[in-house]
Amino acid sequence: xxxxxxxxxxxxxxxxxxxxxxxxxxxxxxxxxxxxxxxxxxxxxxxxxxxxxxxxxxxxxxxxxxxxxxxxxxxxxxxxxxxxxxxxxxxxxxxxxxxxxxxxxxxxxxxxxxxxxxxxxxxxxxxxxxxxxxxxxxxxxxxxxxxxxxxxxxxxxxxxxxxxxxxxxxxxxxxxxxxxxxxxxxxxxxxxxxxxxxxxxxxxxxxxxxxxxxxxxxxxxxxxxxxxxxxxxxxxxxxxxxxxxxxxxxxxxxxxxxxxxxxxxxxxxxxxxxxxxxxxxxxxxxxxxxxxxxxxxxxxxxxxxxxxxxxxxxxxxxxxxx
Amino acid sequence: xxxxxxxxxxxxxxxxxxxxxxxxxxxxxxxxxxxxxxxxxxxxxxxxxxxxxxxxxxxxxxxxxxxxxxxxxxxxxxxxxxxxxxxxxxxxxxxxxxxxxxxxxxxxxxxxxxxxxxxxxxxxxxxxxxxxxxxxxxxxxxxxxxxxxxxxxxxxxxxxxxxxxxxxxxxxxxxxxxxxxxxxxxxxxxxxxxxxxxxxxxxxxxxxxxxxxxxxxxxxxxxxxxxxxxxxxxxxxxxxxxxxxxxxxxxxxxxxxxxxxxxxxxxxxxxxxxxxxxxxxxxxxxxxxxxxxxxxxxxxxxxxxxxxxxxxxx
Numbered sequence: 272x273x274x275x276x277x278x279x280x281x282x283x284x285x286x287x288x289x290x291x292x293x294x295x296x297x298x299x300x301x302x303x304x305x306x307x308x309x310x311x312x313x314x315x316x317x318x319x320x321x322x323x324x325x326x327x328x329x330x331x332x333x334x335x336x337x338x339x340x341x342x343x344x345x346x347x348x349x350x351x352x353x354x355x356x357x358x359x360x361x362x363x364x365x366x367x368x369x370x371x372x373x374x375x376x377x378x379x380x381x382x383x384x385x386x387x388x389x390x391x392x393x394x395x396x397x398x399x400x401x402x403x404x405x406x407x408x409x410x411x412x413x414x415x416x417x418x419x420x421x422x423x424x425x426x427x428x429x430x431x432x433x434x435x436x437x438x439x440x441x442x443x444x445x446x447x448x449x450x451x452x453x454x455x456x457x458x459x460x461x462x463x464x465x466x467x468x469x470x471x472x473x474x475x476x477x478x479x480x481x482x483x484x485x486x487x488x489x490x491x492x493x494x495x496x497x498x499x500x501x502x503x504x505x506x507x508x509x510x511x512x513x514x515x516x517x518x519x520x521x522x523x524x525x526x527x528x529x530x531x532x533x534x535x536x537x538x539x540x541x542x543x544x545x546x547x548x549x550x551x552x553x554x555x556x557x558x559x560x561x562x563x564x565x566x567x568x569x570x571x572x573x574x575x576x577x578x579x580x581x582x583x584x585x586x587x588x589x590x591x592x593x
Numbered sequence: 594x595x596x597x598x599x600x601x602x603x604x605x606x607x608x609x610x611x612x613x614x615x616x617x618x619x620x621x622x623x624x625x626x627x628x629x630x631x632x633x634x635x636x637x638x639x640x641x642x643x644x645x646x647x648x649x650x651x652x653x654x655x656x657x658x659x660x661x662x663x664x665x666x667x668x669x670x671x672x673x674x675x676x677x678x679x680x681x682x683x684x685x686x687x688x689x690x691x692x693x694x695x696x697x698x699x700x701x702x703x704x705x706x707x708x709x710x711x712x713x714x715x716x717x718x719x720x721x722x723x724x725x726x727x728x729x730x731x732x733x734x735x736x737x738x739x740x741x742x743x744x745x746x747x748x749x750x751x752x753x754x755x756x757x758x759x760x761x762x763x764x765x766x767x768x769x770x771x772x773x774x775x776x777x778x779x780x781x782x783x784x785x786x787x788x789x790x791x792x793x794x795x796x797x798x799x800x801x802x803x804x805x806x807x808x809x810x811x812x813x814x815x816x817x818x819x820x821x822x823x824x825x826x827x828x829x830x831x832x833x834x835x836x837x838x839x840x841x842x843x844x845x846x847x848x849x850x851x852x853x854x855x856x857x858x859x860x861x862x863x864x865x866x867x868x869x870x871x872x873x874x875x876x877x878x879x880x881x882x883x884x885x886x887x888x889x890x891x892x893x894x895x896x897x898x899x900x901x902x903x904x905x906x907x
Contacts, residue, residue, distance in 0.1 A: 286720070286723070289724075290724055290728070293724060298736075301736060301737065301740055302736075302740060413867060413870070414863060414867070416866075417816075417862070417863040417864075417866035417867045417870070418859055418862070418863045419820065419823075419838065419859055419862050419863075421819070421820065421823045421842070422819070422838055422855070422858070422859030422862070423859075425838070425841075425847060425855055425859075426856075426859070428847050429847055429855070432847065525726065527729075528727070528728065528730060528731075529729075529730075531731070532729055532730060532731025533731075535731055535732065535735075535824075536731075536820055536823065536824070539823070539824065540842070550732065550735060550824075551824055551825075554735060554739045554825060554826065555825055557739075559740075562735075562739060563736075566732050566733075569729055569732045570728055570729060570733075573727065573728065574728070
């Protein structure tokens with residue numbers, strides 16, 4: 272690792288930390304510092320006596336000046352304290368930890384499917400450039416890219432709701448049963464939401480891969496490889512895909528925020544008990560500590576994943592640092 | 594070969610030909626997209642005239658399937674779907690248009706300042722842009738809309754303040770090259786102030802690009818409006834494509850099998866989004882033929898020109 276690469280890595284890490292800090296501050300300002308904001312609304316109980324208001328302000332630490340509240344907020348966050356849910360009175364982190372473990376496999380499966388099929392159809396479309404297969408794949412990708420996520424999810428329910436479970440993570444009536452059968456049940460419940468996530472990402476990934484591959488197909492070394500009479504499979508895999516990987520990784524990294532937003536809508540449609548559903552429910556029930564906590568976890572994971580993607584791009588092509 | 598022809602056209606000639614109308618006519622896809630958008634705009638503006646039934650009172654049975662009287666059937670309240678769709682389009686297009694205008698201001702400002710001044714200004718502004726690119730858009734919109742409370746204005750601002758980044762980036766790149774062009778340097782050397790150069794010389798040249806970006810932003814804004822409305826953050830008093838989907842979801846349109854209550858709004862959103870992309874892309878392509886080579890079409894190795902690489906000629 273030379274100094275320039277090291278410089279780049281330090282810069283990226285510094286930027287990520289700065290982003291995290293700005294997000295934390297935004298979170299504080301939005302929920303606590305703005306006049307008439309969420310927590311101050313707490314005392315807007317009908318017929319609240321001044322004594323009740325005072326007690327509430329004391330209980331939630333709203334009596335101190337704002338800047339002091341800000342430092343207390345940062346200190347509490349550093350200890351992993353995200354507050355207490357208004358709805359079930361449990362620590363927010365305790366609630367969200369379980370949700371996070373439900374979200375990751377479903378979204379992970381969906382994103383993996385989208386990447387596999389996106390790369391496959393992107394490469395196929397580029398290889399068959401300006402031929403029927405290209406038009407079919409490109410136009411269907413543009414269509415999938417344009418449909419609202421929640422609508423795509425609802426279409427899946429409409430079409431396949433008869434064959435596959437569409438709500439929740441487990442069959443609530445299947446009491447008992449072995450661990451294996453429970454796992455199978457969960458997998459069955461995971462199929463439709465994962466496909467919905469995959470469909471919303473598929474279009475974007477196909478278009479990205481297609482244009483990255485087209486770019487590389489015009490290079491001289493691809494012409495040389497063809498002139499040598501190498502089979503198409505070898506050219507695509509050894510020459511084209513390897514070089515197209517960098518823009519693909521960069522653009523997939525940029526889409527992580529989109530994944531999070533899409534997953535949120537998909538979880539709402541299929542009532543998959545993940546972070547996204549937690550956001551939806553806390554919006555409906557005005558459970559602001561939960562909303563804040565979920566927002567922080569979502570944003571911070573996107574920032575972190577972006578940093579990881581940056582470092583992967585660097586590994587793939589050290590010239591990125593220049 | 595057409596790329597080479599374009600290259601021989603002088604700068605002045607090129608800027609003369611870059612009128613919006615000419616561009617759209619030359620790109621058929623853009624023209625089709627523009628026409629579809631126009632139809633939606635007309636329907637939105639004249640919604641009360643076009644809607645055959647009231648959107649607040651029942652005019653048919655509950656979840657009545659499509660018929661001669663109700664072309665798209667009725668919803669759970671017996672309200673005509675076609676009328677809802679037309680009225681909903683009005684609100685959706687309004688939110689999209691207003692949010693795109695909100696986004697155009699910081700987009701143009703950051704893009705032009707960043708591209709014109711370069712150096713420290715550029716670095717700071719681009720870091721801010723990077724920040725907005727990294728944070729996930731939908732969760733941020735959700736918390737803003739949730740804390741402020743549901744209303745159209747809040748929705749427009751929450752969407753608009755987050756969608757300016759791509760406009761800023763595209764404009765910055767363009768301004769950077771414009772800054773080196775003769776007419777800009779001439780104006781600077783003649784003693785024109787920075788404000789004058791930016792508003793009188795740079796802005797008119799990036800205006801078509803700004804419009805292209807704003808059209809695309811409008812589509813994105815409509816897309817996000819449906820998402821926020823679906824999560825219960827839309828204006829409860831206004832019907833939009835997003836709230837139609839939300840209502841259908843919450844009021845068991847699916848378990849009743851009433852596909853007509855849920856399929857049309859999604860198709861409308863997709864149609865508007867695709868048309869806006871086509872228009873935006875045609876304008877950008879027309880302005881910068883190199884995009885065709887770099888982004889859309891390859892330097893094909895099937896019919897490869899013998900003299901050098903296609904792009905270098907440009």
